[in-house]
Amino acid sequence: MKKGIVTGIAVLLPLIPLTAWLMSSWDEFSAQLGFWFYALYVPARSFGLLGFVLMFYQFMLASRIPALDSVFPRAQQLKTHRTLGKIGGVMILCHGLFMLIFDVISLGAIGFTFEKLLGIIALFLLINAVIAAWFIRPLQLSQKAWRGIHILAYLVFPIVFVHAILIGTTVRGYAPVRWLFIVLLAAYVVILVRRLIANPFAAKPRPADPRS
Numbered sequence: 725m726k727k728g729i730v731t732g733i734a735v736l737l738p739l740i741p742l743t744a745w746l747m748s749s750w751d752e753f754s755a756q757l758g759f760w761f762y763a764l765y766v767p768a769r770s771f772g773l774l775g776f777v778l779m780f781y782q783f784m785l786a787s788r789i790p791a792l793d794s795v796f797p798r799a800q801q802l803k804t805h806r807t808l809g810k811i812g813g814v815m816i817l818c819h820g821l822f823m824l825i826f827d828v829i830s831l832g833a834i835g836f837t838f839e840k841l842l843g844i845i846a847l848f849l850l851i852n853a854v855i856a857a858w859f860i861r862p863l864q865l866s867q868k869a870w871r872g873i874h875i876l877a878y879l880v881f882p883i884v885f886v887h888a889i890l891i892g893t894t895v896r897g898y899a900p901v902r903w904l905f906i907v908l909l910a911a912y913v914v915i916l917v918r919r920l921i922a923n924p925f926a927a928k929p930r931p932a933d934p935r936s
């Protein structure tokens with residue numbers, strides 16, 4: 725019963741930004757903004773919105789939250805964590821690449837703004853963390869490097885929040901989406917602070933192989 729409710733909420737939550745994105749896209753379609761706008765810019769926004777929610781799920785699933793542990797076995801959480809990580813990773817990568825390609829096609833160059841730079845920094849940090857996690861053995865990372873990459877990875881979510889709040893058409897234009905983002909960020913901060921108090925980074929050992 726509890727499982728069904730939690731899964732239901734997790735499935736329904738992304739529908740909030742997706743519905744708002746559909747509404748804003750509908751308005752844009754009548755504005756005839758050119759092929760590349762609809763082929764790259766519009767889908768890229770949905771990938772960014774979904775990517776943000778999936779990033780939050782990723783964080784929850786990796787955080788050993790007692791309330792979640794009482795509903796789902798750890799092994800199942802880690803399996804979902806890996807699956808969502810791949811789906812979310814591809815979406816976020818597509819978001820960033822589509823936005824950059826759209827810039828090059830429409831402006832002839834990447835239009836660097838502070839807001840966009842935040843997105844680029846977030847994507848760079850995320851790619852770093854994914855590479856570190858997946859290639860931990862061949863890379864032979866030291867404990868210090870592993871910890872550094874992870875501390876930086878924790879900054880990705882707040883950086884993306886600021887990025888989206890500053891330039892996101894859907895986030896800025898639709899109050900339910902804005903509030904969802906604010907609530908997710910607040911939950912992220914609470915979980916992170918609790919986790920750091922209970923298990924400070926300094927004491928966290930580097931795993932032998934996160935995939936095993």
Ligand code: HEM
Nearest residue numbers: 769772773775776820823843844847888891892893894895
């Ligand atoms: C190369 C890196 C990135 C670039 C160039 C980039 C570019 C952009 C641009 C131009 C927008 C504004 C779109 C609009 O008009 O609404 C945007 C929005 C957004 N981006 Fe990024 N971004 C990048 C990385 C990221 C990352 C890593 C995430 C993580 C999930 C992300 C999530 C979002 C979200 C949620 C929005 C709001 C979309 C909306 O409100 O419709 N971005 N990004």
